[in-house]
Amino acid sequence: MDILYLILVLLVITRVFAELAERIRVPAIVGELVAGVALGLFLKTFQGNLPVLWSATQSETYTSIVSLGMFFLMLLAGIRMEPFDFARTSKSAILVAIGGMAVPVGAGLLLGTLVLPESPLKLVQSLFLGVALAITAVPVAVRIFLDVGELDTSVGKTVIAAALWDDLISLFLLAVLIAAMASGGIESFAVKDALPLLAKVVFFFAVTIPVGLLVFPLVGRYFRYLRFPEVDFSMLLIAALAYATFAERMDMHFIVGAFLAGMFFHPGVVPPKVYERVERQMSGITRGFLAPIFFVSVGLHLDFSAVAAVPAFLGLLILVAFLSKVVGAGLPAYWVGLSKPEAIMVGIGMSGRGAVELIVAGVALEAGLFLQPSPPPPIVASLYSSIVIMALVTTVLTPLLLRRLISKRAP
Amino acid sequence: MDILYLILVLLVITRVFAELAERIRVPAIVGELVAGVALGLFLKTFQGNLPVLWSATQSETYTSIVSLGMFFLMLLAGIRMEPFDFARTSKSAILVAIGGMAVPVGAGLLLGTLVLPESPLKLVQSLFLGVALAITAVPVAVRIFLDVGELDTSVGKTVIAAALWDDLISLFLLAVLIAAMASGGIESFAVKDALPLLAKVVFFFAVTIPVGLLVFPLVGRYFRYLRFPEVDFSMLLIAALAYATFAERMDMHFIVGAFLAGMFFHPGVVPPKVYERVERQMSGITRGFLAPIFFVSVGLHLDFSAVAAVPAFLGLLILVAFLSKVVGAGLPAYWVGLSKPEAIMVGIGMSGRGAVELIVAGVALEAGLFLQPSPPPPIVASLYSSIVIMALVTTVLTPLLLRRLISKRAP
Numbered sequence: 001m002d003i004l005y006l007i008l009v010l011l012v013i014t015r016v017f018a019e020l021a022e023r024i025r026v027p028a029i030v031g032e033l034v035a036g037v038a039l040g041l042f043l044k045t046f047q048g049n050l051p052v053l054w055s056a057t058q059s060e061t062y063t064s065i066v067s068l069g070m071f072f073l074m075l076l077a078g079i080r081m082e083p084f085d086f087a088r089t090s091k092s093a094i095l096v097a098i099g100g101m102a103v104p105v106g107a108g109l110l111l112g113t114l115v116l117p118e119s120p121l122k123l124v125q126s127l128f129l130g131v132a133l134a135i136t137a138v139p140v141a142v143r144i145f146l147d148v149g150e151l152d153t154s155v156g157k158t159v160i161a162a163a164l165w166d167d168l169i170s171l172f173l174l175a176v177l178i179a180a181m182a183s184g185g186i187e188s189f190a191v192k193d194a195l196p197l198l199a200k201v202v203f204f205f206a207v208t209i210p211v212g213l214l215v216f217p218l219v220g221r222y223f224r225y226l227r228f229p230e231v232d233f234s235m236l237l238i239a240a241l242a243y244a245t246f247a248e249r250m251d252m253h254f255i256v257g258a259f260l261a262g263m264f265f266h267p268g269v270v271p272p273k274v275y276e277r278v279e280r281q282m283s284g285i286t287r288g289f290l291a292p293i294f295f296v297s298v299g300l301h302l303d304f305s306a307v308a309a310v311p312a313f314l315g316l317l318i319l320v321a322f323l324s325k326v327v328g329a330g331l332p333a334y335w336v337g338l339s340k341p342e343a344i345m346v347g348i349g350m351s352g353r354g355a356v357e358l359i360v361a362g363v364a365l366e367a368g369l370f371l372q373p374s375p376p377p378p379i380v381a382s383l384y385s386s387i388v389i390m391a392l393v394t395t396v397l398t399p400l401l402l403r404r405l406i407s408k409r410a411p
Numbered sequence: 412m413d414i415l416y417l418i419l420v421l422l423v424i425t426r427v428f429a430e431l432a433e434r435i436r437v438p439a440i441v442g443e444l445v446a447g448v449a450l451g452l453f454l455k456t457f458q459g460n461l462p463v464l465w466s467a468t469q470s471e472t473y474t475s476i477v478s479l480g481m482f483f484l485m486l487l488a489g490i491r492m493e494p495f496d497f498a499r500t501s502k503s504a505i506l507v508a509i510g511g512m513a514v515p516v517g518a519g520l521l522l523g524t525l526v527l528p529e530s531p532l533k534l535v536q537s538l539f540l541g542v543a544l545a546i547t548a549v550p551v552a553v554r555i556f557l558d559v560g561e562l563d564t565s566v567g568k569t570v571i572a573a574a575l576w577d578d579l580i581s582l583f584l585l586a587v588l589i590a591a592m593a594s595g596g597i598e599s600f601a602v603k604d605a606l607p608l609l610a611k612v613v614f615f616f617a618v619t620i621p622v623g624l625l626v627f628p629l630v631g632r633y634f635r636y637l638r639f640p641e642v643d644f645s646m647l648l649i650a651a652l653a654y655a656t657f658a659e660r661m662d663m664h665f666i667v668g669a670f671l672a673g674m675f676f677h678p679g680v681v682p683p684k685v686y687e688r689v690e691r692q693m694s695g696i697t698r699g700f701l702a703p704i705f706f707v708s709v710g711l712h713l714d715f716s717a718v719a720a721v722p723a724f725l726g727l728l729i730l731v732a733f734l735s736k737v738v739g740a741g742l743p744a745y746w747v748g749l750s751k752p753e754a755i756m757v758g759i760g761m762s763g764r765g766a767v768e769l770i771v772a773g774v775a776l777e778a779g780l781f782l783q784p785s786p787p788p789p790i791v792a793s794l795y796s797s798i799v800i801m802a803l804v805t806t807v808l809t810p811l812l813l814r815r816l817i818s819k820r821a822p
Contacts, residue, residue, distance in 0.1 A: 003475065004482070004652055004655050004656055004659070004665055005652075005656045005659075007652055008649065008652035008653055008656055011645060011648060011649050011652065012649055015639055015642075015645050015649070018639035018640070019637055019638060019639045021639075022638035022639055023638070028638070028639045028640050029640075031639075059471075060470075060471040060472060060475075061471060061472070061474075061475035063472075064414065064470075064471075064472035064475055064476070065475070065479075068476075071415070226430055227430060227433035227434070227439070228426055228429035228430045228432075228433055228439045228442075228443075229429070229439050229440075229694070229698050229699075230694060230695050230698045230699035231426075233695040233699040233700075234422060234426050234698075234699040234700075237422060237699060237700060238419065238422050238423055238426070241415055241416075241418055241419035241422065242419055244415050245415055245416045245419055248415070248416075254415055277691065278695075280688065280691075280692065281691065281692045281695035281696070281699075282695075283640070283641060284641050284644040284689075284692035284693075284695075284696070285692070285695070285696050285700075287640050287641045287645075288640075288641035288644040288645040288648060288692075289644075289645075289648060289696075
């Protein structure tokens with residue numbers, strides 16, 4: 001079991017970086033993410049010097065633990081969102097959500113159309129760029145606003161509510177893209193092929209959303225009469241596995257199901273104490289065990305030489321990542337009455353992409369989205385790595401910029 | 412990810428059986444264990460009718476999740492033992508522990524010597540039979556005594572303390588056996604080969620026990636100043652991974668390290684609240700996720716046809732399993748002053764073998780202990796399955812017999 005040794009090394013290093021991050025008042029997840037990816041890159045570069053660790057990362061076992069990590073990361077991300085917030089979303093938050101969704105998707109689509117080479121997958125690739133730009137890492141934003149006591153202000157509430165919507169819609173779009181890829185394959189893709197798949201995706205949501213809204217609270221009310229140990233943890237896991245399996249049967253990636261199941265598990269479904277305990281258990285497995293392993297796998301797929309070939313594209317992508325959120329989310333915020341600095345804070349607050357982006361990029365990579373035209377020219381070959389670097393840069397800069405904006409505003 | 416589908420099915424079925432077990436006042440673990448093993452056997456028998464589930468059990472991914480399950484099961488078993496109980500062990504408990512250890516080991520050794528065919532591994536196989544008979548499932552005994560309010564009586568305390576010692580010593584013996592196997596191989600095994608390995612095993616315990624006693628409380632005092640999330644969960648996992656990796660480097664199985672690390676994690680090392688929370692998180696992963704998967708893997712290796720060839724041996728093994736504990740542990744208990752029914756309760760209370768036995772048998776199977784002489788005659792070929800069935804029977808019967816004894820005694 002060299003994998004145990006690998007996990008030991010990974011955990012120690014990512015924990016050290018998480019601690020360092022917290023010491024400089026940056027959320028630990030940022031430290032874990034950067035350390036994990038850097039470690040993966042390091043292992044790949046010095047594989048000859050670290051044969052035991054390297055070979056452990058090349059095993060099927062490692063790959064499956066990474067998949068489990070994705071499953072639990074998405075489940076945890078879902079758990080930490082509360083759909084009841086959706087119902088309570090203010091009108092201004094909806095406008096911010098629409099802008100924060102439409103502008104990045106549009107910007108990604110435009111960027112892709114302009115710079116990507118012609119191929120059967122060009123449209124899907126461009127759409128994917130849009131989806132990748134639309135994602136917002138809620139936990140990082142929540143942590144920052146919580147730290148500075150701004151979570152209950154109009155800025156904080158708007159960012160969180162809008163971010164929830166944007167992530168949900170992004171995942172819906174991703175589901176459609178992956179379903180389309182799964183059927184059309186990477187060789188041929190036509191819009192008309194997407195229609196039966198769109199039907200599958202709609203069917204999936206049409207089943208899982210009512211079940212989540214109606215059946216989850218029902219089960220939550222009665223499962224307390226069951227007596228076996230870890231009943232609440234097991235029930236949530238069973239629900240998440242069922243949703244994930246159903247998503248796969250509908251040609252979607254299992255992460256969509258895991259996320260959705262987590263979303264419908266909230267303090268309204270089970271007593272707050274149970275919610276807290278299960279959230280804690282999931283957080284332990286995920287943050288304390290599986291997430292670092294997933295982050296390292298991202299670094300293993302990172303290809304700096306490909307990125308070095310297209311520095312201008314990478315710079316543009318990062319710029320668009322910030323601008324599309326600042327314009328798309330900030331402008332509506334300004335229109336509905338926030339001050340200019342507050343509107344910019346909304347835009348910056350929604351710019352971090354976090355772990356969900358890494359998962360989404362990995363899903364696209366695995367689906368073969370970056371293999372066309374064949375052989376892929378540098379810009380396509382670097383697409384995965386560019387998106388990962390964009391995710392890292394936005395995740396690291398968001399808390400730093402946000403703190404600066406807040407301290408500037410407060411005299 | 413057919414594995415998600417497999418896990419879903421396993422979790423649902425084992426949870427149903429855990430619930431049924433609790434309803435008939437048998438500890439849930441007994442239901443999970445029986446259901447898991449039965450399910451594995453069912454899958455193996457009807458593999459043609461369940462191709463998706465069956466192929467998922469044949470993947471490397473499944474095997475690695477099973478290993479993770481063993482790791483967490485042993486870690487959890489260790490966490491639930493508190494070494495401070497060792498220091499407080501009464502003299503009578505020590506006598507019961509010695510008898511409850513020596514008689515089963517002796518009986519196993521004798522049984523092996525009498526019935527097993529000559530081979531280079533015969534001595535190791537016989538010793539292993541002894542170790543397998545010496546193991547006592549603490550959680551099942553604890554649950555029963557807790558249920559009937561007998562945990563704080565002299566019977567309850569004696570059983571728990573003696574069981575702790577017996578499991579620790581059994582694992583030490585297993586460590587020596589596996590180390591011997593790892594070096595000598597299954598072809599040739601000589602006692603003199605075992606000496607340098609014994610040195611390794613002793614070295615392992617000589618390092619890990621002082622570290623556990625001295626360094627764990629030190630870390631427990633200061634880790635609270637660390638700020639990264641899930642710090643307590645991560646610290647324990649890192650310790651367990653370090654111990655497990657160290658155990659492997661010393662030619663032992665990683666379960667020995669996991670168990671030992673868990674044993675040194677107790678409410679004296681960290682605040683009781685932290686202990687409870689981490690225990691809860693570990694229990695969630697293990698009972699609510701990984702343990703059922705491990706139990707199924709036991710059923711997949713079960714071979715009823717082999718057992719059917721040697722029904723007398725199986726019957727004898729089960730009889731010896733009960734008798735050796737009733738005599739070995741019950742007689743000293745009677746000598747030190749317990750009444751005759753109480754002494755029998757001590758012996759029966761220590762007869763359940765539980766999940767640890769399944770892990771130990773699996774380790775021996777994996778190490779190739781049952782491959783000599785080659786080809787193995789029925790009695791050797793059935794050894795793994797016989798031990799598994801013995802573990803199941805003792806685990807199921809112990810709570811039932813114990814309840815009957817208790818209700819008989821109370822007028």
